[in-house]
Amino acid sequence: MTAPSALELERRAYRARRSRRSIWVSIASTLVFAALIWVGVVSTPGWHSVQQSFFDPGEAWRAVPRVLAGLWLNIRVLFASAACVLVLSILLAALRTLRGAVFFPLRAAVAIYTDLFRGLPLLIVLYLVGFGIPALGFFPRMPAGFWGTVALVITYTAYVSEVFRAGMEAVHPSQRLAARSLGLRYWQSLRLVVLPQALRKVTPALMNDFVSLQKDVGLISVLGAVDAVRAAQIQVSLNYNFTPYLVAGLCFVVLAVPMIRLTDWYSARLARREQMGSVV
Template identity: 35%
Template sequence: MSRPLPPRGLLARLRAPDFPWWLVALAGLGLGAGGWIASQAGLRQTIAILAGGLVTTLEVTALGFAGALALGFLIALAGRARLRWLRNLARLYVEIVRGVPVLVLLFWIAFAGVPAAVAGWNGLTAPLREAGLLPELLVRDVSLLMRGVLALVVAYSAFIAEIVRAGLESVPPGQREAASALGLSRLQRLRLVVLPQAIRTVLPPLGNDLVSMVKDSSLVSVLGVADITQMGKVYASGSFRFFETYSVTAFLYLLLTVPLSLAARALERRLRR
């Protein structure tokens, strides 16, 4: 005897134990906040001013995540290399970077690492500069925005390296052995067999890291970079409208992070199927 199909009406969906009531509440709060902002002339002015830092926030996030993804992938491969010194070097990098707060790392790279790198570059290229082939590089030539991006790249590359390493190790050893038996080289095994299977494992946590980077991009405001947070700090200190300014700041970040979080959840459910 066949089992009856579950009801598919709207009421049945609302009664389902996994119905996302939290999403309904979040949408209601978002609509309420949007209506409150639209109804107040002062808030409309605030959001217009803070929106000027939206492009900078997106730029910092995009550059930082792309760089961290590339560097983290290389570190993960180094951590699985045949050379023992390379594996230990990758492990050392991950442990040091993960043990330092992002804000401290940001200050160190901006005010210690970049000046040291500029001095080292000038020392290495001294003969070329004396011959007039290269100009002297100054610390001020490296913008504060790029220093902030570099700090985010270094900080997040360590976490992404661990995610990629776990994804690579999740592929059963029999897959590599079968690929090796077919005569594939090490690079072909990685590209054709391991990576396609590891991607399904690493994509959801990488989506979460992207959401985290959107939020941590606000740290570049301590360097004076004109992102959303910095624009909010400047406007609030001049207008003394702290409640309205930081409420709008939080609203703008939620507009960026919530859709990314929902996309990450949807991708995770799709990969599970």
């Protein structure tokens, strides 16, 4: 292997110096910006009362056990909802892409469903499902977390099915034709040829939807489920201090940050592969 020339070594050293300088400038500017914001906030007339109401360390420490116990319900609802949404979304996307006039009722029904529940606010769906369906008296008594999971699945399936449909339609028609020419049936070509390619195309969007779902599981508290948000609300009602809400919010942030960073890394990886001309 040929050793790099002196000019190339000089260029590498220059780039390394510029990179180190950029890092130090970024750190310094960030610290200065944070210090200015901090000074501006603590200089406001109401900072002392806000600090006592929202940033009380003692109240935060007392709220942690209850909030963490409630967060376990949020985590269970999150993974149950995500699994159901994934399966149902693929099924609805496949039904929406069926060809032929005979399948028009199915396509129309799926289109009406996705339009309706993408338009309805999640909070209203939670009320309709959590209070309306049990009032019918047809189903046995179920916990509030169950109905919250149903409402989340109904709403997010409408969103994610459209993401899958967009990915499936982005696959070139020649892929389907080639699969059918090899003797594969429609569902075989969908499972073996179309869906794997569609999944790679829409993975970043699916990961972003999962991040949104992580956040929205906190809304099941409106049904009375004692999750992290409801536990924080109970703690607030005892001492009229809002610090437990901050504790619950930080728990959701900690839960979401790994997936957010993974989404950013994967999106950047796909962008690099596309720029290099690789097959995605």
